[in-house]
Amino acid sequence: MEVIIDNRQEIIEYDSNIEKLIVDAVFLALEKEGVSNEVEVSVSFVDNEEIHKLNKEYRGVDRPTDVLSFPQYENAGDIEKFSSLGDIVISLEKAKEQAKEYEHSFEREVLFLTVHSMFHLFGYDHDTEENTKKMRQKEEEVLNKMGILRK
Template sequence: MLYTENRQKKLEITEEFIDKIERVCDFALREEGVTGEYQISLLFVDNEEIRKINNEARKIDKVTDVLSFPMLEYEEGKVFKDIYLGYDFDEIYKDGDELVLGDMVLSLEKALEQSKEYGHSYEREVNYLVLHSILHLLGYDHMVEEDKIKMRQREEEILNKLEIRR
């Protein structure tokens, strides 16, 4: 289940908007081998709030588009399906029947700015950032070039399957 909270007032969030994000989450998680119930929290913020969170969490005092806080641990270069496919999770990783995957913080203000900068829709940018964050929750990263290529390829594969185009 996706739990959302809105802490910004600059952009409207509709039920349809949330439904589309949930579709991206469900599809991406299934594509990556998450078969059971899951729990992710998604916090919508503005640029100032994400800057504060980025500074507190990562000691980087600047605005970013999305932050991901995974609950599961991953070995270097490994992702969810490499480690946890078929794994029976301990209760510490669950909330009832839901596997707790982590938290995402998304600046809708930054998503709007980037959609204009990259010349595609706001909806596409939000869905891309949600997918990007989910992949981080599942162990993907882009700190080294090899991992970055792997992550970008996976993003494009999933976006194409969802028919979310630039």
């Protein structure tokens, strides 16, 4: 498994330990889904301005968001055929805002967004109450395994 982390923003400083935790989160999410760890995942850190542009261009939503997922396949059943699972783009600016809003650590927020995005890459969505429940349960199982508990 290769996790490529690319910091494309200069607003939010972060501890380099967060990169190791992101790699761990990606590995545990792959393990949870039984997906081969012979894949590559790209994680890019951006600011609100860049994620706003991406959100508008790719989703038609004219505002910043916290995380975007870009799978490298058309059908979730084809995951094993690709060496690159996909790309995760996280606004560290938005993560910092949300950590404060939800009263937990910046680290927990970034890891939640990483795991959340991984399950989007696996084909999960939160478009219905049932799908949201399924996705949240998987996210929490991975975070709990890492000792990143909700307060």
